[in-house]
Amino acid sequence: MTRITESQVLRNTIDLIQKSRSDVVKYSQEASSGIAVAKPGDDPTLAPAIADMRETVRRYDKHKLRIETARGVLGLQSDIMTQANDIMVRAKELATQGANETLGPSVRAQMAAEVLELRNAIVGMANTKYQGRYIYGGAADSTAPYNPDVVPYTNSTSAEAAKRYSYTTSIGNDSIRSVYVTDSTKVDVNTPGNQVFDNAIHALEILGRSLEGFKSSTVGGVPDGGGIAYDFSTETSVQTQDILSTIDLIEASRTNDLQNEQVTVAGRLARIDNSVSILDSLQLNLNEVLSRTQGADVFDSATNLNQAQNALETSLAVSGKVLQISLLDYL
Amino acid sequence: MANFGAKLLNTAISSLNAQQGVLASISNNIANANTPGYARRSVQLENQSSGDGKTGLNIGSGVKISSLIRYVDEFANRSLREAVQNKSNATTKDDLLSRVEDLFSLTGDTQTIGITLTDFFAALNDLTVNPASLELRANVIERGRDLVGSIKDTYNSLANLQREIDEKLVIEVDSINLMTSQIATLNQLVAQRESTGNVAADERDRRDFLLEKLSGKLSFNVTELSDGTINVTLPSGLDLVYGSNSRDLEVTNSPSFAGSSLPPTLWGGTPSFIVYNYGGSGGAAHVDLTGDIASGSGGLAGLLNVRGVYSATDTSPFQGDGVLPELASRIEGITRFLLTEFNEEYLGPDETSGGVHQASSMDLDGNIPGVYGFFDFAFSGLKDTDGDGLPDDLGTHAGVTNYSSLLQLASTDPRDIAAGRDLNATAGVLSGAPGDATNLQALVDLQDDTYTDTVGGFSFTGTIEQFYVNAVSFVGNEKSKSATDKTVSDSNYKIAADRRDQVSATSIDEEFTSLTRFQKAYEASARLIRIGNQLLDEIFNAL
Numbered sequence: 001m002t003r004i005t006e007s008q009v010l011r012n013t014i015d016l017i018q019k020s021r022s023d024v025v026k027y028s029q030e031a032s033s034g035i036a037v038a039k040p041g042d043d044p045t046l047a048p049a050i051a052d053m054r055e056t057v058r059r060y061d062k063h064k065l066r067i068e069t070a071r072g073v074l075g076l077q078s079d080i081m082t083q084a085n086d087i088m089v090r091a092k093e094l095a096t097q098g099a100n101e102t103l104g105p106s107v108r109a110q111m112a113a114e115v116l117e118l119r120n121a122i123v124g125m126a127n128t129k130y131q132g133r134y135i136y137g138g139a140a141d142s143t144a145p146y147n148p149d150v151v152p153y154t155n156s157t158s159a160e161a162a163k164r165y166s167y168t169t170s171i172g173n174d175s176i177r178s179v180y181v182t183d184s185t186k187v188d189v190n191t192p193g194n195q196v197f198d199n200a201i202h203a204l205e206i207l208g209r210s211l212e213g214f215k216s217s218t219v220g221g222v223p224d225g226g227g228i229a230y231d232f233s234t235e236t237s238v239q240t241q242d243i244l245s246t247i248d249l250i251e252a253s254r255t256n257d258l259q260n261e262q263v264t265v266a267g268r269l270a271r272i273d274n275s276v277s278i279l280d281s282l283q284l285n286l287n288e289v290l291s292r293t294q295g296a297d298v299f300d301s302a303t304n305l306n307q308a309q310n311a312l313e314t315s316l317a318v319s320g321k322v323l324q325i326s327l328l329d330y331l
Numbered sequence: 332m333a334n335f336g337a338k339l340l341n342t343a344i345s346s347l348n349a350q351q352g353v354l355a356s357i358s359n360n361i362a363n364a365n366t367p368g369y370a371r372r373s374v375q376l377e378n379q380s381s382g383d384g385k386t387g388l389n390i391g392s393g394v395k396i397s398s399l400i401r402y403v404d405e406f407a408n409r410s411l412r413e414a415v416q417n418k419s420n421a422t423t424k425d426d427l428l429s430r431v432e433d434l435f436s437l438t439g440d441t442q443t444i445g446i447t448l449t450d451f452f453a454a455l456n457d458l459t460v461n462p463a464s465l466e467l468r469a470n471v472i473e474r475g476r477d478l479v480g481s482i483k484d485t486y487n488s489l490a491n492l493q494r495e496i497d498e499k500l501v502i503e504v505d506s507i508n509l510m511t512s513q514i515a516t517l518n519q520l521v522a523q524r525e526s527t528g529n530v531a532a533d534e535r536d537r538r539d540f541l542l543e544k545l546s547g548k549l550s551f552n553v554t555e556l557s558d559g560t561i562n563v564t565l566p567s568g569l570d571l572v573y574g575s576n577s578r579d580l581e582v583t584n585s586p587s588f589a590g591s592s593l594p595p596t597l598w599g600g601t602p603s604f605i606v607y608n609y610g611g612s613g614g615a616a617h618v619d620l621t622g623d624i625a626s627g628s629g630g631l632a633g634l635l636n637v638r639g640v641y642s643a644t645d646t647s648p649f650q651g652d653g654v655l656p657e658l659a660s661r662i663e664g665i666t667r668f669l670l671t672e673f674n675e676e677y678l679g680p681d682e683t684s685g686g687v688h689q690a691s692s693m694d695l696d697g698n699i700p701g702v703y704g705f706f707d708f709a710f711s712g713l714k715d716t717d718g719d720g721l722p723d724d725l726g727t728h729a730g731v732t733n734y735s736s737l738l739q740l741a742s743t744d745p746r747d748i749a750a751g752r753d754l755n756a757t758a759g760v761l762s763g764a765p766g767d768a769t770n771l772q773a774l775v776d777l778q779d780d781t782y783t784d785t786v787g788g789f790s791f792t793g794t795i796e797q798f799y800v801n802a803v804s805f806v807g808n809e810k811s812k813s814a815t816d817k818t819v820s821d822s823n824y825k826i827a828a829d830r831r832d833q834v835s836a837t838s839i840d841e842e843f844t845s846l847t848r849f850q851k852a853y854e855a856s857a858r859l860i861r862i863g864n865q866l867l868d869e870i871f872n873a874l
Contacts, residue, residue, distance in 0.1 A: 005836035006364065008829050015825060039432045040803050041810025047437060048804040054439045055449045055796055062453030069460050133463055133766060139751060141766030142463060172754045172764025179459045180775065189460055294437065327840045331847065 013319040020312035027305035036296035050294045053286055059183065060283045067181050067272055067279075070189050073130050074269050077191075080125045081262035084200065087118050088254040091204055092247055094118075098211050099243045105213055105232050108239070109157070112211035116160055119204040123165050126197040136193030139172030145193040146201070151225040153205075155214055164225050165201050167194035181275040182282075187268050196261045198222075199253035207246040210239055336866050338392070343859035345393030349376050350853035352396045357846050360837045368540025370835040372532055373400045401532045404834040407827070408539060409553070412546040414820065414827035416628035419547040421816035423633030424654075428810045430492060431658065434485050435806050444485055444665060445799040447478040452778045458750060459768040459775065463695060468745030475705070478669075479738050486662050486735035490597035493655045496638040497596070497603050501582045503548060503631050504605060510545045511563060511577040514538055518560040519575035525559040535559075550627030567623040569607055581606050586617040586643060594645035595732035597659050602641045602651070605631075619643070625653075648732050649787025654809050659735070660789035661802035666735040667725055668782050668795050669706040674722040676773050677705045679752045682759055688720030692749035692770040693763035700749045701741060708737040 030036050040047035097103075098111050126136050127144045137145040148163040156162035167173065173194070178186040205223055206216045215238075217226035230239045356374040363369040377397035380389065436443060454474035458467045517538040524531035538561070542553060545563070551571060554562045563572035571578055584593065584601040587610070593601040605624055610616030625635035639651025649660040677700060679691035690699040701707075702715040703722050708731070716727040725734060741747075751767025783792040791801055 003833045003838065003841075005832050005838040006840075007836045008832045011825065011828060011832075033438075035438060038436065038438050039810070040435050040437065040807030041428065041432050041814055042437075042807075044804065044807030044811040047807035048800045050437045051435075051443075051445055051800050051803040052796070054437065055445050055799075058439070058446060058449045059453060062450070062456070066453070066457050066460065069457070073460070131461055131464055133461055137766065139462075139754065139764030139767035141764070170764065171762045172751070172767050175754070175764065175767055175769075177459055177462070177766070177768045178772070180456050327843045331843060 009322060013315075013322060016315040017312070017319060020308060020315045023308035024305065024312055027301055027308050030296040031298065031301035031305050034291075034295055034298065036301075037294045046293050050290065053290050053293075057283060057286055057290065060279050060286070063180065063182055063279055064276065066179060067276055070179055070181060070187060071269065071272055073135060073189055074187075074265055074272065076128065076130055077135065078262065078265045078269060080128060081196075081258055081265060084122055084125055084197075084258050085254060085262065087121055088200060088203075088250055088258060091115060091118050091207065092250045092254075094211075095207050095243055095247045095250060098207070099240055099247070101236060101240050105230075105236075105239075108211045108243075109213060112161070112208050112213075115204055115208040115211055119165070119201060119208060120160075122197060122200050122204060126193045126201070134193075135190055136196065137168060137170075137173060138190070138192040139175035139177070140168055140170035141190075143168060143170060145173065146197070149225065153209060153214070153216075153223070153225050154227065155229055156209075157212060161208065161212055164205065164223060167192075167198060181272055182279055185271065185275055187271055187275075189268075191261060191264070196257050199249065199257050203246055203249035203253050206249065207243065210242040210246065213239070215242065336863060336870075338390070339866070340860060340863040342391070342393035343856045343863060345379055345395060346856035346859070347853060349394040349396055350849045350856060353849045354846065354853065356399070357842050357849065361839065361842050361846075364837040364839060364842075368536050368543065369837070370401050370403045370532070370536055370539070371837045373402070374398075375400055399530050399532065401530055401535065402835050403535070403539070404831070405555075407830045407834055408542075411824075411827040411831045412543055412553075413628075414824040415543055415546040416550055417816070417820040418824040419630040420628045420633040420636075421813060421820040423630045424637055425810075425813040425817045427492065427496070427633075427637045428654065428806070428813050431489065431654070432806055432810045434488055435803050437803075442477060442481050443799075444478070444481045444662070445796065445803070447474070447481040448665075448796055448799060450474045451478045452775060455771050456775050458748070459771045461766075462750035462768040462771060463765040465745050468695075468748050468750075471748055472740065472743050472745055475740050476743070479706070479740060482662060482666055482669075482735055482738055486597070486659060486666075486733070489655050489659045489662070490599075490736065493596055493638050494598040494600065496634050496655075497600075499634060500603050500605065500631070500638075503634065504580050504582045507545065507548050507571075507631070508577075508579040510541050510548075511571045511579075514541050514545070514561070514563060514572045515575050515577035517541070518572065521559040522575075531559065547630055549624050549629040549631045565620065565623060566627055567620065569618075569620065578607060580620065581608055581617070583615075583617065586619060587615040588617055588619060589643035592646070593643065594641040594650065595648045596641075596651075597648045597655060597733065599732065599736075602638070604641075604643070605635075647787055649789070651787075656787060657789060658802060658805060658809075659733070660786040661791075661798060661805060663733055663735050663786045664784045664789065664791060665795060665798050666733075666738055667784055667786065668798065669738070670703060670708065670725060670734055671722050672780070672782055673774065673777060674703055674705055676777055677749060677770065678702070678721070679749075679770055679773075682753065682761065684758070687718065689759070690720070690749075691753040691761065693751055693753065693761065694749045695746040695765055697761075697763060698747070699761065700747075704741050704749065707739050707741040708734050709739055710737065 037043045037046055037050060094111055094115055098108055123146045126146045128135055133141040134143070134145055135141070137143065145168045146165045147168065149166040151164065152162040153164050174192045176188050176192065177190055178188045181187050202222055209216050209227060214229050215227040216223045218224065353374045353376065356372055360371045374396050375398045376394050379392040379395045381392040439446070451474040454471045458464070458471050461467055517534050520534045521531040521538065524534065545551065550566055552564045552566070554564065556562065560574050561572065562570055564570050569578065582603045583606055584603050586604045586606055596602050604619055605621045606617035606619055608615050608617055621635065622640050625632050625640045635653065637654045639653030639656040641651045645651065649656050649663060677692060678688065682689035682691045693699055702720060710728050710731060712728065714724065714728070716724045731737065750771045751763045752769040753761045754764060754767060755762040778796070779794055781792055781794060791798060793801070
């Protein structure tokens with residue numbers, strides 16, 4: 001028969017109580033935090049995957065924040081395109097009205113003032129700032145992309161009409177920035193202004209000058225500032241023809257540039273929305289996997305905690321009984 | 332006629348003496364029921380024979396104490412010592428690794444290196460939306476600071492732990508020396524007492540207990556000699572105790588077997604070596620026992636396995652064989668990535684054709700960054716030691732043994748971030764634009780690039796985030812191994828301690844049963860004397 005001594009009984013009793021107590025602590029932590037693998041040693045096979053997933057979830061969160069910034073700047077561009085489109089529609093109306101030969105040079109000159117206003121509005125849009133930076137300036141976004149050229153229009157009747165706007169020549173003016181909106185998808189967040197506004201501004205300036213009473217000399221379709229006044233005794237029909245020809249220019253800039261940009265920006269916004277839903281879905285999946293791998297099953301933890309508490313109570317009760325029993329009480 | 336009356340009295344007296352001896356031994360067992368190392372004893376009785384020549388009847392002359400038995404099972408004691416060694420080894424490692432493990436939390440709410448790396452690259456990505464934004468630039472600087480902070484904190488925690496362990500070695504070795512000298516003294520006492528034929532029970536108990544305590548420190552072999560003394564020998568063959576002599580171990584960080592330079596540690600000092608000094612007054616002649624002790628078991632091996640064992644010829648703190656150097660290698664790998672790969676990309680493509688690398692990236696004011704332009708390290712001398720304009724000089728800076736503890740940002744001015752690159756087509760003529768994010772985009776793409784590095788004995792190929800994940804995996808495996816070892820060794824210790832106690836420990840029940848038994852015998856013997864007395868009275872009264 002094995003000899004059992006008090007020291008053995010005592011050691012076993014303490015071991016049992018300590019084991020039960022540490023189980024109670026472990027499961028109560030699990031149940032309250034919802035996390036079963038909190039440290040690498042809790043499960044070394046899952047730990048690398050969990051660390052990786054934690055970083056990925058974090059990265060997705062950052063993508064989502066960045067998407068909101070990108071959405072802000074692209075949303076602004078979309079609004080600008082809508083407004084610019086409206087302006088060009090109005091310009092076309094003015095050109096159509098102005099082409100009516102029954103209008104005399106003075107009425108046409110008055111209409112020129114409104115066309116100039118429209119030109120200025122388009123220039124204002126091209127020079128829009130977002131968070132302090134010119135969004136149509138390419139990488140040269142610290143200076144306004146459109147400024148009056150050093151060579152103004154000749155013979156103009158006013159200083160405003162003499163302004164001939166041209167796109168900045170600063171280095172980097174043609175840069176396009178693209179940002180990651182998911183781990184692998186990049187979206188362009190800007191378009192150099194000349195690709196969008198050059199033709200519209202030129203069309204409006206040619207129309208304005210025609211209505212004002214001046215021809216426009218162009219190089220490759222771009223006005224160079226030159227152009228003499230119409231001789232209204234013989235050239236009224238020439239003026240009318242010039243006004244009519246700007247309708248094509250206005251329409252071309254509207255459909256080829258502005259609407260095209262509007263569609264492009266809408267496409268980028270759609271990609272962003274799509275990215276958000278992809279990120280949401282990825283994140284949902286990842287969080288599910290994370291909670292499956294790292295998370296504690298609440299029911300399991302609660303059950304285990306209950307069992308551990310019972311075990312502790314039992315071991316305490318048993319210890320109380322066992323330790324009390326002594327031959328001394330019977331001698 | 333035989334004098335049976337006198338015999339009766341003598342027998343009763345011998346019994347009283349013998350029972351008293353047994354009762355004294357029982358009371359000693361009870362008194363030491365909770366004394367560590369005590370092995371219960373039992374007085375053995377023997378009948379005292381004396382043939383009665385006159386009657387021819389061999390009635391006997393009572394009882395006498397023949398010997399003292401000390402209940403010890405040497406095999407159980409050896410098993411217990413082995414169990415104590417393993418338990419102490421596993422517990423030491425597990426406690427230390429728990430502290431290391433805390434640096435690599437998986438809950439996602441701690442600023443671990445993994446999290447700060449992700450945040451830093453996200454901040455660079457954010458800046459690509461609006462490269463000239465001072466707010467977004469400040470965010471990159473802050474996230475860069477966090478990353479540098481988490482790397483330095485993690486590295487320094489590992490380095491401080493290594494230093495703490497190193498300092499603890501002195502205390503451990505002092506306590507080993509004290510124990511071995513006590514064992515040697517006890518050896519002498521055992522030999523003296525047992526030369527007279529007695530059992531040196533007290534001395535053996537104390538010696539066994541010291542051996543058990545010594546097992547908590549290191550591995551050794553015990554050989555008992557015929558005179559009752561023991562030799563305590565290290566696995567390498569060095570006797571720590573032989574007869575009444577003991578050898579003191581020493582802890583030194585300037586061992587005689589080392590050359591002019593000693594290996595550096597993570598914290599920057601030199602590692603301690605555990606040695607025995609064979610030299611006399613003429614000078615030290617150390618023999619290195621560190622590796623021998625580390626390959627055994629016990630708490631000292633646990634400490635060394637975590638601190639790392641260095642060879643005197645090692646030149647890097649990451650060459651140490653142990654958990655901390657191996658883990659710190661992974662952290663250093665991340666630092667080296669930032670200082671070399673990241674910084675090189677940060678400089679942009681070379682603007683010249685060959686020769687010194689001419690940076691092509693620019694900050695908000697058109698200035699190009701220095702060689703260690705974004706991530707820098709604290710060093711007062713020349714950093715670009717080969718003068719090639721590239722951050723490829725790690726390992727050539729005098730006095731620098733690690734870069735993780737020296738890591739810092741080159742500038743904390745948001746304007747100094749080189750977000751763009753030269754946009755001018757003419758080579759050598761630099762012009763940039765404030766809204767250019769070309770450099771940032773190249774840096775962001777680095778996150779997915781595969782990078783290879785070897786630090787100490789650690790070699791890895793993967794993305795920078797995988798470097799961190801590898802460190803998590805390493806810590807997890809080491810901690811899990813030590814936790815399993817601890818559970819197994821705890822359970823083995825319990826089994827071994829139970830086996831020892833089954834033989835040697837006092838059982839109060841048992842002792843009290845014996846006490847009652849011998850007390851009754853004592854009472855009966857006393858009654859015999861009264862009866863003998865009555866018999867004599869009867870005779871006297873009859874006269």
